[in-house]
Amino acid sequence: MPPIKRIQGRAVPIRGRDIDTDRIVPARFLKTVTFDRLGEALFYDERYDEKKNPKDHPLNDPRYAGAKIMLVEAGFGSGSSREHAPQAIRRAGFEALVGESFAEIFFGNATQIGLVAVTVAPEDLGYLFALVERAPETELVIDLEKMELKAGDRVIPVFLPEAVREAFLEGRYDPLEVLLEAMDEIRAMDARRAGPGKRGEYGGRK
């Protein structure tokens, strides 16, 4: 995994508190055995009407085309555990989310696939929304080494749990390799612990 230290690009403002994963990717787009085409499903029902005509939505606004950062409000990603949601955001070309707070499962899913989700103070978020709505061409720079975001003439502190920040900087955000290192201990625990239809050392597997 490549380290992630800096994200630079324009930002698209997505307004709304408690945006749930059903809105990020409506369930009918989950009918797939791959994640490949999910970018197209991103916010589908907010972007298109029932006749598939584009609606007034920032993601349909050419001024925001090619944005790498998504600005969101509090409680983003609530609801289902579907990784399809961060996958869709990632596959639509986004590398980072900047918000006020994120739902827990969503945050974990995003982190594991290298989609950075940082929080900022509510007043800073208000500034950022106003800025990119007024001047969509503004380039934002998120610096994970300094934990700051440069936007317009401001430098804004960003927040991320320290462990997650280190994981991004060192390219360890996908934990599988690390988890695999402990296979001996895990085998011992499997042998010791009860399981369905099995009481560990008492019964053996039936």
Place this chain on the structure above:
Amino acid sequence: MGKTLYEKVWEAHAVRELPDGRTQLFIDLHLIHEVTSPQAFAMLKERGLKVAFPHRTFATVDHIVPTDRREEPFSDPLAQEMLEALRKNTAEHGITFFDLKSGRQGIVHVIGPELGLTQPGFTIVCGDSHTSTHGAFGAVAFGIGTTQVRDVLATQTVAMQKLKVRRIEVNGRLLPGVTAKDVILHIIRTLGVKGGIGYAYEYAGEVIERMSMDERMTIANMSIEGGARVGYMNPDETTFAYLKGRPYAPKGEDWERAVAEWKALASDPDARYDDRVEIQGETIAPTVTWGVHPGQSAPVDGRVPDPAEFPESERAQVEDALRYMKLTPGQKLSDVKVDVAFLGSCTNARLSDLREVARYLKGKKVAKGVRALVVPGSQLVAEAAHREGIADVFREAGFEWRAPGCSMCLAMNPDRLIGDELAISASNRNYKGRQGSPTGRTVLASPLTVAASAVAGHIADPREVFGIGGKDAAD
């Protein structure tokens, strides 16, 4: 200082602390379904890895299965493809699959407990946020993403940050006509949809202690709607009585030893909690949602709120919700017409849910113009419902009796709302577009309220329609 069940289970499953400060946690039971697992198996293959402990993973098919016509191939080729992928993946890796012809297929959070796979003290994961359901047994159970499903298949572990614990005591008693669903909707309204972020919820108190396992599951199920990834109850005699004799539960001498271990898992009386909340059972009313998230709810005999009653920071959100729901501030909830009544989902499609409704539904008819569906949670639930004559009661009342699956809870199968239809639904989520139409409207409610509304043709108070608790039956 004593410990909570959450801490005890956590410590028993910690393989080691990871360099990033999280814990590598061993998983006793991994449940998979067709929606969130195929990509995980593909990732495994890409890395040349195998399923490390196939005896700890169990599969079923629930989200995409049609509930009317079960012959294969399904009319939807994508649904068929997902089912085939799960068959292939489970066969290739030696995983037990409760397929459509097994007699044990059903919603993953219904079959785990009813087969005795779910046990106290287990860590349980599934690529599904309603995995919190299994916490009703004193398990630590939570939803994971697909990349983590891969981690569990490959290592039987996940990297997790330990949560704080909030004890929610529901004391006193529930009034007639008030159900477990109303309790959890009340809790979510009280603590907020983000209130549980960072917490495991421990549900306790006299009301919870008196509840059946099915009722406890309804509550634990919707922990995630309150933002809590984990929700659990301490195991007790009710838990043990439920599990005894189930196919995957311990047997004989193992059973006695297991019960002794399980008893020791319960939170100690002097355990320290990060937060405590007490709710008085008598204050809880039959509750329905009026908005687009599960925290936007009110007593069924109340009115649609006025955005002006809310703090300014929430007002725009409330206005947006009422616009979407096409409701007017001050309107009586009982004036809201329903087009669809859905009784199903991992929240409320267990045998006791259906039994309770059937008891009152007997001799009543679904109102003209209402499409009413009952989708049992599993094949075992359906079979028992047939045996007890419950299915007939529903059919005679005008409900369509369907085959088990997730169905209209999230409409990944052909069961869905059309246009801006309004559904009164025993499911768990009322998000915009949730039930398959981008403009469809969902009102969450208990099974009793769903049935009462189906009969009345509008949102209705089950105490009135069914004459529960001294209130006269209408008409």
